[in-house]
Amino acid sequence: MLSQQTRDIVKSTAPVLAEHGTTITSVFYRNLFEAHPELLNVFNHANQAQGRQQAALANAVYAAAVHIDNLENILPAVVQIAHKHVSLGIKPEHYPIVGEFLLKAIKEVLGDAATDEILTAWEEAYGVIADAFIGVEDSMYKEAREQENGWNFFKPFTVARKVQESGNITSFYLKPADGSNVPDYKPGQYISVRVLIPGEKYTMIRQYSLSQAPKPDEFRISVKREEANDPNGVVSVYLHNQVNEGDTLEVSAPAGEFLLDATKTTPVAFISGGVGITPMISMFETVANVTPDRPTVFLHSARNEALAAFTQDVEKHAAAMSNVKTKTFFSSGPDGVITGETLKNYVDITGDAYVCGPVPFMEAMIRELHALGMKEEQIHYEFFGPALQLDNH
Known part of the structure; x- marks a missing residue:
């Protein structure tokens, strides 16, 4: 449990985070990737380039500061982000690294205003929040692994069919390369696809919604081709132009909470x-x-x-x-x-x-x-x- 003093200090820093949040998170990501370039295999480079990831993290840190007395208020957000983390293959050992660089970024941006007292309070608070994520993600990994035909992290799938749906959307029908069936999923969930594009140093991961009702033996994703010069376009252009029937893609288990309640009969x-x-x-x-x-x-x-x-x-x-x-x-x-x-x-x-x-x-x-x-x-x-x-x- 966090002491009242720690919570008071964290809450008092919320306005500062509102003001400097994206600067702090931009410094955080820059320093993190300099020290740990291998994490570029996990993070979406396009969201980095557009500042979306920095803004999302700044919002999350700010929300944690505001709700530090009642962290259960941010549980829905934690669960949503945890689904993404599990889909990306984030592991418990990533959290201390992130904590270290987040604190360093707070200190770098705020300078003398980040007193030892503030940094200690945030270190404690981060520990509690990280433990919450690790706990939620651990049970999600367990569920994904133990369901019928389930697995954790990434598994090879074969592109069974590739079908053009419109001028800019193509569907990929994916079957497990080992010949097994796929787990059941809820309509609205997504999978992650991980690719190593020739000429690129790091793997890239993108989430795609499953675009058909659950079938026992296959997933279908339908990918919009973005412009090649758009940082978001690198993976979609690769899938459209270079991935063909018979090729292999790495896929994570279904995740996400944007779900249809299929039992309802109301409008x-x-x-x-x-x-x-x-x-x-x-x-x-x-x-x-x-x-x-x-x-x-x-x-x-x-x-x-x-x-x-x-x-x-x-x-x-x-x-x-x-x-x-x-x-x-x-x-x-x-x-x-x-x-x-x-x-x-x-x-x-x-x-x-x-x-x-x-x-x-x-x-x-x-x-x-x-x-x-x-x-x-x-x-x-x-x-x-x-x-x-x-x-x-």
Whole structure:
């Protein structure tokens, strides 16, 4: 347990963290990778380049400082991040290294203002928070390992099929290279794919939503091809251009908490933009298979027809349902984007809504759903990449 004095000191530093957080975390990552370049095999270089990882860590550290008296308040965030950590293969021995460099960064940025008393308090607090993560992750690893067909860390999978879904989205059907089956997963979960691209020094890991309802013997991911000069594009361009049927990819077990409750029969709406359709199609297919009478709405926004993926899948699944409405909006066309008026006409606000897509799209959709009277607990959403602060009120 943390002493009251330690908690008081940590809380008193929260405003300083709010002000200098991203500077501290930028210094932290720079120094960490200089001393431990092998960790570049785990961290997403693109999120580093764009500052997203630094901002996400700064938000997490700030939240810990504010809630140091009631750390259970940040448990949902811990669980969400722990899913990512397990998917990346983060281990208990990584935590002391991170703690050491976080404290050094606080000292470097704050200078004399970071007294020994403040650094000692933060060292204690970090120890408690790290133990919480290690504990949560340990039970997640255990569950992943002990489930049927489960494993920990990365396992070789063969690309069984490669199918183009639209102008910029391609699906990869993945089967375990050892001929075994895959574990069951919840619609909405993701896997990590680890690649060593020729000419690159470090492996790269990316998370991709599983884009079909669970099948016993395969995973499907559907990857949007980003621009090659975009730091986010390196892995997607490699998968699109160089990974072919018969090739091997390293894959981690399914993770994540953006889940469809497949037992519910109350109304549900799936609202997606762009590649945000990938977890939705898995959920939509599951409703078609498990609760085909459930009142269901599927709204999708794409730039144009050439970039609209899964149009036939949506039609096929919808045909199996008795109470379903679907519509695709093309932002370059006359019916344009999904508006508050659209949502009012389609969405039953007594049920649940699932939202996924680019951040501005999600902010707009969540704001409009709130305006229609939906409560926080009825609206489920997922970011691709480090969780950002959502501006949806």
